[in-house]
Amino acid sequence: MKALSWLTIALVVLWAVVPALFTGYDPLAGVPAEKLRPPSTEHLFGTDAVGRDLFARVVHGSVHSLSGAFVAVAVGLLAGTLLGLLAGSTGGLLDDAVMRVADVLLSVPGLLLALTVIILLGPGTVNVAVAVGIGSVAAFARLSRSEVVRVRRSDYVEAAFGSGGRFPAVLWRHVLPNSLGPVIALAALQFGVAILAISTLGFLGYGAEPPTPEWGLLISEGRNYLATSWWLTTLPGVVVVAVVLAASRISRSIGRNTT
Amino acid sequence: MSLLDVRDLAVSYDARPAVQGISFTVEPGEVVAVVGESGSGKTTTAHSIIGLLPPNATLDGGRILLGDSDLATWSTRRMESIRGAQIGLIPQDPSNSLNPVKTVGAQIGEVLRIHKRGDRRTISRRVVDLLTRVGLPDPETRARQYPHELSGGMRQRVLIAIAIALEPRLVIADEPTSALDVTVQRRILDLIDDLRAEFGTAVLLVTHDLGIAANRSDRLIVMKDGRIEEQGPSGQVLSDPQAAYTGQLLRDAPALSVREFRAVEEPTEVEPAIVVRDLVKEFRVGRRPFRAVDGVSFEVRPGTTHALVGESGSGKTTTARMVVRFAEPTSGTVTIAGAGTVAGKGTERDFRRHVQLVYQNPYGSLDPRQSIAAIVEEPLRNFRRGDRAARRRRVRDLMERVALPESLLDRRPRELSGGQRQRVAIARALAVDPGVVVLDEAVSALDVTVQAQILDLLEELQRDLGLTYLFISHDLAVVRQISHTVSVMNKGRIVEFGTTQRVFTDPRHDYTRELLAAIPEPVR
Numbered sequence: 001m002k003a004l005s006w007l008t009i010a011l012v013v014l015w016a017v018v019p020a021l022f023t024g025y026d027p028l029a030g031v032p033a034e035k036l037r038p039p040s041t042e043h044l045f046g047t048d049a050v051g052r053d054l055f056a057r058v059v060h061g062s063v064h065s066l067s068g069a070f071v072a073v074a075v076g077l078l079a080g081t082l083l084g085l086l087a088g089s090t091g092g093l094l095d096d097a098v099m100r101v102a103d104v105l106l107s108v109p110g111l112l113l114a115l116t117v118i119i120l121l122g123p124g125t126v127n128v129a130v131a132v133g134i135g136s137v138a139a140f141a142r143l144s145r146s147e148v149v150r151v152r153r154s155d156y157v158e159a160a161f162g163s164g165g166r167f168p169a170v171l172w173r174h175v176l177p178n179s180l181g182p183v184i185a186l187a188a189l190q191f192g193v194a195i196l197a198i199s200t201l202g203f204l205g206y207g208a209e210p211p212t213p214e215w216g217l218l219i220s221e222g223r224n225y226l227a228t229s230w231w232l233t234t235l236p237g238v239v240v241v242a243v244v245l246a247a248s249r250i251s252r253s254i255g256r257n258t259t
Numbered sequence: 260m261s262l263l264d265v266r267d268l269a270v271s272y273d274a275r276p277a278v279q280g281i282s283f284t285v286e287p288g289e290v291v292a293v294v295g296e297s298g299s300g301k302t303t304t305a306h307s308i309i310g311l312l313p314p315n316a317t318l319d320g321g322r323i324l325l326g327d328s329d330l331a332t333w334s335t336r337r338m339e340s341i342r343g344a345q346i347g348l349i350p351q352d353p354s355n356s357l358n359p360v361k362t363v364g365a366q367i368g369e370v371l372r373i374h375k376r377g378d379r380r381t382i383s384r385r386v387v388d389l390l391t392r393v394g395l396p397d398p399e400t401r402a403r404q405y406p407h408e409l410s411g412g413m414r415q416r417v418l419i420a421i422a423i424a425l426e427p428r429l430v431i432a433d434e435p436t437s438a439l440d441v442t443v444q445r446r447i448l449d450l451i452d453d454l455r456a457e458f459g460t461a462v463l464l465v466t467h468d469l470g471i472a473a474n475r476s477d478r479l480i481v482m483k484d485g486r487i488e489e490q491g492p493s494g495q496v497l498s499d500p501q502a503a504y505t506g507q508l509l510r511d512a513p514a515l516s517v518r519e520f521r522a523v524e525e526p527t528e529v530e531p532a533i534v535v536r537d538l539v540k541e542f543r544v545g546r547r548p549f550r551a552v553d554g555v556s557f558e559v560r561p562g563t564t565h566a567l568v569g570e571s572g573s574g575k576t577t578t579a580r581m582v583v584r585f586a587e588p589t590s591g592t593v594t595i596a597g598a599g600t601v602a603g604k605g606t607e608r609d610f611r612r613h614v615q616l617v618y619q620n621p622y623g624s625l626d627p628r629q630s631i632a633a634i635v636e637e638p639l640r641n642f643r644r645g646d647r648a649a650r651r652r653r654v655r656d657l658m659e660r661v662a663l664p665e666s667l668l669d670r671r672p673r674e675l676s677g678g679q680r681q682r683v684a685i686a687r688a689l690a691v692d693p694g695v696v697v698l699d700e701a702v703s704a705l706d707v708t709v710q711a712q713i714l715d716l717l718e719e720l721q722r723d724l725g726l727t728y729l730f731i732s733h734d735l736a737v738v739r740q741i742s743h744t745v746s747v748m749n750k751g752r753i754v755e756f757g758t759t760q761r762v763f764t765d766p767r768h769d770y771t772r773e774l775l776a777a778i779p780e781p782v783r
Contacts, residue, residue: 155624158585163638163687164611173637177628 075133080140088148147179192247347422364402569748
């Protein structure tokens with residue numbers, strides 16, 4: 001299972017890096033004569049309403065979805081871990097303030113929060129990614145704070161202060177490396193969640209502009225042909241599900257190794 | 260016929276042998292002590308008798324005869340019928356062995372209910388009887404209490420009550436007192452002795468403490484690396500050990516080897532290295548302040564070892580933490596010669612350079628992600644001592660100082676044994692040439708032979724480097740061996756202070772006498 005998960009992620013990353021290796025079709029140029037063909041050996045995932053090869057669109061779309069998810073996780077991981085580290089290591093008023101803000105953010109559904117941020121920033125691929133990232137800051141902050149608090153109490157951190165270590169040095173050398181394990185596991189999980197969230201926002205029309213082949217947008221476009229051409233929604237959907245499941249499986253194996 | 264007859268027992272964990280063909284017998288009403296260091300296979304032996312080996316263990320061979328039946332061939336299902344009824348178990352750790360969400364009475368009643376001994380009324384009467392029998396005051400109230408409301412000693416009594424509830428023929432006591440204070444330890448062992456006399460129960464006592472084994476057993480089995488090194492009547496084994504290993508254990512056990520007291524020179528006009536004056540520490544427990552340390556004063560002369568002795572809750576660790584400034588005193592002062600009195604900004608790091616702490620648990624005090632080299636080098640980096648090459652050299656010198664091979668430098672702490680880890684912690688403490696080292700139960704977690712080696716190392720370092728030690732310990736036998744002067748602490752106060760020789764040979768306070776009475780007498 002674990003090997004299959006890594007294989008799935010590796011394949012999707014390769015799609016994003018060298019799409020030409022996997023498909024010879026142009027994702028944007030359609031052949032009207034071949035519109036709405038069901039899956040066949042010639043067109044693996046079939047074709048859409050303007051005769052574009054769907055597999056090519058999924059392969060070329062992976063770069064948009066993956067980079068979006070990557071930005072989202074990076075925003076959440078960096079901002080969240082920084083806040084959690086600060087809150088957990090200083091304690092007191094700052095800790096309370098940061099954690100109460102995190103409580104408020106956690107009480108709002110993630111998608112609603114992302115939508116709110118998009119309204120403020122305006123739609124667009126990068127903005128959607130940032131919005132999804134901001135939605136996960138609270139979760140990262142809370143997890144990393146709890147880890148930092150645990151590590152802070154350990155003998156070796158006190159021993160580091162005892163051997164003359166200054167606050168930032170001890171934080172960097174001992175507290176951060178020892179509290180990062182579960183946070184990395186959450187990052188892997190969040191990667192899958194971000195792909196899903198970005199696809200959802202793309203589906204709702206806040207993400208990439210058509211005709212960009214973004215996964216959420218692909219599903220959204222296929223919606224109009226649901227009754228006649230099932231492959232337009234189902235096959236991109238299966239790809240999204242596979243990637244999300246693989247990310248969560250990898251996250252679980254990381255989590256198990258670190259505890 | 261013997262009550263228990265173990266023949267050629269062999270057990271392995273994931274194909275690594277833990278017990279390799281051992282044979283012994285336990286006669287009715289007899290106490291047999293199994294002694295050995297950690298990893299010797301003593302606990303594995305005990306657990307295989309009662310059929311409670313962990314899932315990754317396999318019984319490779321041998322017979323475990325209880326009367327006529329061979330327990331080695333029995334299924335788990337069948338073992339359940341004799342656990343509790345024929346063989347009772349007193350587990351090691353009283354704080355983890357009781358269910359926190361059930362009352363004590365319900366947990367004792369459980370064993371009676373499982374073996375269907377009477378209805379609810381008779382069971383609850385029997386529970387109160389048992390609690391009375393194991394010496395708990397006010398048994399009706401105790402039966403309704405939860406484990407967290409009882410002290411460690413009381414919990415151990417409850418566990419004993421569970422073990423003897425069905426009056427089994429054999430009780431296996433796995434380190435029954437290791438987690439308890441010495442005075443409590445003695446009372447628990449007395450209780451086990453009484454019960455044996457009353458019911459004629461045989462006891463298989465598993466312990467790492469030779470002192471206990473010597474005093475409390477009829478026969479002694481010495482184990483090492485899964486084999487029996489020696490077995491025989493206790494007196495004979497102790498007075499005339501046949502195996503070399505037994506001899507070494509006897510020499511290393513601080514309770515049994517009588518060394519010379521460390522002499523203190525006549526008072527001269529030297530400034531004391533540590534002066535503690537009227538130290539008080541209060542903690543808030545709800546509304547009421549609780550005085551953990553209540554007016555403690557003592558002085559330590561440079562180059563000597565002062566021991567703070569006491570049981571858990573006596574305030575000795577809190578005092579040590581105030582001395583190293585990891586805790587703020589509520590009032591009172593600590594003066595360390597050469598490191599200032601008040602914790603000001605400028606003097607703080609100077610203080611850290613001068614005073615070092617070595618922790619009890621060598622597993623927790625080393626960062627698991629760092630290499631040994633990085634751990635020992637850390638203080639040098641913090642104080643910017645020399646360039647990289649000079650620091651490397653210094654780390655190698657320190658490793659040699661604490662007698663660790665250089666090949667360990669690239670390892671992680673988890674690859675080292677407990678004794679090696681404690682040596683690393685000592686090397687780290689010595690890195691920036693401190694004058695004062697505070698040792699908080701620094702040898703308590705170690706096996707006796709390792710303990711003896713670390714104590715020798717500490718003594719040697721003190722002689723060579725002129726270090727002053729503040730030695731915190733609950734173990735009087737260790738204190739007797741290493742310290743020049745002693746303060747005995749009880750409930751936050753120092754009840755007795757003097758040279759080690761005076762305190763041990765002529766104790767003046769009742770509490771000191773009680774503590775001394777609790778350590779096993781030297782056998783020779």
